[in-house]
Amino acid sequence: MSDHTARVLEELGFRWDPDNLYHQVISQVLSAAQGMDLPHHLQLIVAQPKAEIMVHFPVKMDDGSFRLFKGYRVQHNNICGPYKGGVRFHPEVSLDHVKTLSALMTMKCALAGLPFGGGKGGIQVDPRTLSEDERMRMVRRFTAALGDNIGPDHDIPAPDVGTGAQDMGWMADTYINMTQVAHRGMGNAAVTGKPLAFGGSEGREKATGQGLVFVLEDVLPEMGLPLDQLTYSVIGFGNVGSWTARLLAKHGSKLTAVTDHKGAILNEEGIDAQKLAQHVSATGSVVNFPGTRAGSCEDFYAHGVDLMVPAALEQMIGANEAKMIQAKVIAEGANAPTTPAGDRVLAQRGIKVLPAILCNCGGVTVSYFEWVQNRTATYWDAQRVDTELQQHMRSATARVLAQAEACGGDLRAASYSAALAKLAEVYGIRGIFP
Numbered sequence: 001m002s003d004h005t006a007r008v009l010e011e012l013g014f015r016w017d018p019d020n021l022y023h024q025v026i027s028q029v030l031s032a033a034q035g036m037d038l039p040h041h042l043q044l045i046v047a048q049p050k051a052e053i054m055v056h057f058p059v060k061m062d063d064g065s066f067r068l069f070k071g072y073r074v075q076h077n078n079i080c081g082p083y084k085g086g087v088r089f090h091p092e093v094s095l096d097h098v099k100t101l102s103a104l105m106t107m108k109c110a111l112a113g114l115p116f117g118g119g120k121g122g123i124q125v126d127p128r129t130l131s132e133d134e135r136m137r138m139v140r141r142f143t144a145a146l147g148d149n150i151g152p153d154h155d156i157p158a159p160d161v162g163t164g165a166q167d168m169g170w171m172a173d174t175y176i177n178m179t180q181v182a183h184r185g186m187g188n189a190a191v192t193g194k195p196l197a198f199g200g201s202e203g204r205e206k207a208t209g210q211g212l213v214f215v216l217e218d219v220l221p222e223m224g225l226p227l228d229q230l231t232y233s234v235i236g237f238g239n240v241g242s243w244t245a246r247l248l249a250k251h252g253s254k255l256t257a258v259t260d261h262k263g264a265i266l267n268e269e270g271i272d273a274q275k276l277a278q279h280v281s282a283t284g285s286v287v288n289f290p291g292t293r294a295g296s297c298e299d300f301y302a303h304g305v306d307l308m309v310p311a312a313l314e315q316m317i318g319a320n321e322a323k324m325i326q327a328k329v330i331a332e333g334a335n336a337p338t339t340p341a342g343d344r345v346l347a348q349r350g351i352k353v354l355p356a357i358l359c360n361c362g363g364v365t366v367s368y369f370e371w372v373q374n375r376t377a378t379y380w381d382a383q384r385v386d387t388e389l390q391q392h393m394r395s396a397t398a399r400v401l402a403q404a405e406a407c408g409g410d411l412r413a414a415s416y417s418a419a420l421a422k423l424a425e426v427y428g429i430r431g432i433f434p
């Protein structure tokens with residue numbers, strides 16, 4: 001960390017902790033900010049969220065008892081438009097985690113040129129322990145607790161780890177029921193990632209994986225890695241990991257290793273991504289997928305591939321994992337999967353990293369399309385969604401590559417610089433109120 005970054009963090013009262021996810025991500029953002037001489041006051045602004053909302057709310061369980069849940073919504077920045085970002089259900093959701101993800105949403109939306117700022121939310125819960133009715137009551141009560149803190153013009157939640165279309169449907173319905181009649185018409189624009197029948201968009205479910213594959217189509221052949229000859233591995237086979245794999249299969253790329261929360265599977269001859277997705281739907285994990293052998297964590301990381309796609313949780317590639325990895329390129333489907341220490345090892349070893357705010361901005365881009373469709377009461381077919389997504393991903397990729405070319409930095413620094421340049425431009429026009 002540079003002296004200047006340390007001074008900004010000190011000015012904000014941070015007690016530096018190298019293992020803290022928020023400190024890790026903000027120090028990378030600040031380092032990019034200093035590289036482009038971003039004004040000091042803007043560095044302070046982007047280093048802290050605008051609002052951190054924490055709610056505690058009781059929910060009646062099926063056995064008649066009550067359980068108190070802790071929920072978060074962090075609103076990082078809205079200079080470019082309403083806050084936008086997912087809602088996560090996971091036992092390790094914490095304020096610092098949600099703050100980090102909200103800051104990354106600000107960067108992602110700015111890089112993708114979307115009229116949104118960054119937000120993120122979550123509930124500290126293992127959703128697998130809840131019945132469907134308990135889950136519905138928890139989602140509705142959380143939405144009620146957030147109240148006016150969300151809305152189509154203010155802050156628009158979406159799915160993330162542990163949440164899906166049905167949860168977004170319940171959130172939107174609760175929001176509509178709690179909204180004045182005059183504003184109900186476009187109330188479903190308050191939440192994206194909803195089921196198709198209730199104002200969801202074509203292509204939203206696969207959007208993040210599809211966006212990532214569009215980036216790979218643009219970048220990998222230029223690096224001498226044509227997709228039809230590519231071998232790759234995936235960490236996490238949920239929404240992002242499984243869709244990336246299913247779409248790469250159409251290019252003829254060969255999936256040879258996958259790991260998830262229960263274990264790793266390997267097969268050098270190739271793993272059928274479509275059938276594996278069905279296996280995960282039926283069993284909850286990739287383990288015991290027929291035709292593959294089980295492997296340890298070390299077996300997975302040390303397995304030789306052209307491309308590795310981390311698509312699970314944050315901080316999965318630290319220095320130790322980075323030393324083991326035998327891949328030429330890493331495309332970050334997950335948010336912040338690589339720690340700064342991991343980044344340094346990968347750079348020393350010449351392994352290229354395609355950064356998360358570029359690789360996974362397809363999800364929020366199709367959420368934006370959904371919000372536009374809801375607000376204009378229109379319907380876009382799948383072809384239109386794909387075409388527009390490809391255009392957005394192409395121009396975001398071009399911005400990052402141009403920034404890297406101009407400044408000579410790595411692609412992570414270039415992606416943050418491109419995002420910060422957009423924020424600085426809008427701050428330059430709007431100024432600081434009053």
Ligand code: NAD
Nearest residue numbers: 161162208236237238239240260261311312334335360363
């Ligand atoms: P998901 O809940 O659908 O899947 C998560 C996957 O991670 C599961 O396969 C799970 O088994 C695996 N996992 C959990 N703990 C693990 C561990 N310790 N080791 C290995 N695997 C583990 O989540 P998702 O929506 O696919 O999100 C994955 C990542 O992508 C997250 O970082 C999320 O913030 C990011 N992201 C998601 C979207 C989206 O549209 N869903 C958009 C942008 C970014």
